[in-house]
Amino acid sequence: MIKLIADPDERMERFFQMLANRKRIRIIKAIGFEEKCVTKINDILGMSQPNLSSHLRMLLDAGILKVRKDRNMRCYSLRYPEWTLSFIREVERFLEGGEPSAAAPSPGGDPA
Numbered sequence: 001m002i003k004l005i006a007d008p009d010e011r012m013e014r015f016f017q018m019l020a021n022r023k024r025i026r027i028i029k030a031i032g033f034e035e036k037c038v039t040k041i042n043d044i045l046g047m048s049q050p051n052l053s054s055h056l057r058m059l060l061d062a063g064i065l066k067v068r069k070d071r072n073m074r075c076y077s078l079r080y081p082e083w084t085l086s087f088i089r090e091v092e093r094f095l096e097g098g099e100p101s102a103a104a105p106s107p108g109g110d111p112a
Contacts, residue, residue: 018062023047024055028064028084035068035077 005011019025023045030036030044042052056076059065064084068075078084090100 015062018058018064021055023051024059025088027052027055027059028078028088031065031076031078032085033078033081035075037070037073037075039073041076 005014026045027041030041036044038049038052038056041056042049045052047055056065056067056074060067060076063079065076066079068077093099093101
């Protein structure tokens with residue numbers, strides 16, 4: 001898990017490396033605000049099962065996702081859905097040349 005890295009700059013680097021993959025970004029967006037089982041995520045994205053499982057494991061290990069086992073299925077949700085999806089929207093807005101919104105996410109929960 002990224003939290004175990006002592007150096008804050010290295011933690012930040014690892015976090016952005018985790019997000020620097022379009023498949024993982026698509027997985028985060030596909031999960032959105034609702035828990036989804038692997039089969040539903042696969043239906044949405046059309047990835048191969050091994051590829052999807054590998055990316056889900058990386059996001060889980062990074063602390064971005066959490067998992068719930070339901071019989072023989074695994075269902076995933078975002079650990080902090082509001083913050084994560086807001087962060088992605090703000091980055092998209094920035095990359096399109098826009099200004100940050102007034103409701104830009106604050107990782108510590110406190111206003112910046």
